[in-house]
Amino acid sequence: MPSARGRWAYAGITLLVMALGLASRVFGDRxxxxxxxxxxxxxxxxxxxxxxxxxxxxxxxxxxxGLSLLLSFGIEASQLYRSPWIDALRATTPGALVLGHGFLWIDLARYAAGIAAAYGLDPWRLCR
Structure with missing residues (x-):
């Protein structure tokens, strides 16, 4: 797969997964x-x-x-840090979606499972 085509495919998949994630929050009661x-x-x-x-x-x-695990776990660990400026950022919708609210151990397992599933379902995983 050519690099530009692959990047567009991954960009599309990223947006699709983002939409599914937001939908899981909005329609969680269903x-x-x-x-x-x-x-x-x-x-x-x-x-x-x-x-x-x-x-x-x-x-x-x-x-x-590996990078995804590092970023996900790092953002989760950052939730242990409390300061007025970052708490104000977390109080906004974009800040809450990116940074979260409070550290939960279970989130590390959720992140690992999500990354493992994405890796397993990655259609071009074996391509460089």
């Missing part, structure tokens, strides 16, 4: 309880994976998975 509780964070991490694939396509899927 989902089974387990899906409503876990799907949003897993899809968020999958979106990060596909975004990394788009940005760093030549580096490969393993690089994207």
């Amino acid at each position: 989902l089974p309880a387990f899906a409503a509780a876990h799907l949003g964070d897993a899809l968020w991490a999958a979106m990060i994976y596909f975004g990394c694939r788009c940005l760093f396509l030549p580096r490969g899927a393993r690089f994207a998975a």
Whole structure:
């Protein structure tokens, strides 16, 4: 797959997964309880994976998975930091979607599951 075509494909997949993640939050009351509780964070991490694939396509899927884990876990750990300026940022909708609100251990498992699923479903995983 040519690099430009691959980047466009990953950009599209990233947007699709982002839309699914937002929909899982908006329509969570219509989902089974387990899906409503876990799907949003897993899809968020999958979106990060596909975004990394788009940005760093030549580096490969393993690089994207590792970077996605690092970013996801780092953002979750950053929620342990409290300061008025970052709490004000987290109080906005974009800030809450990107930075979250409070550290939860279970979120690390959700992120790992989302990245593992994205890696497993990645249609061009074996391509460089």
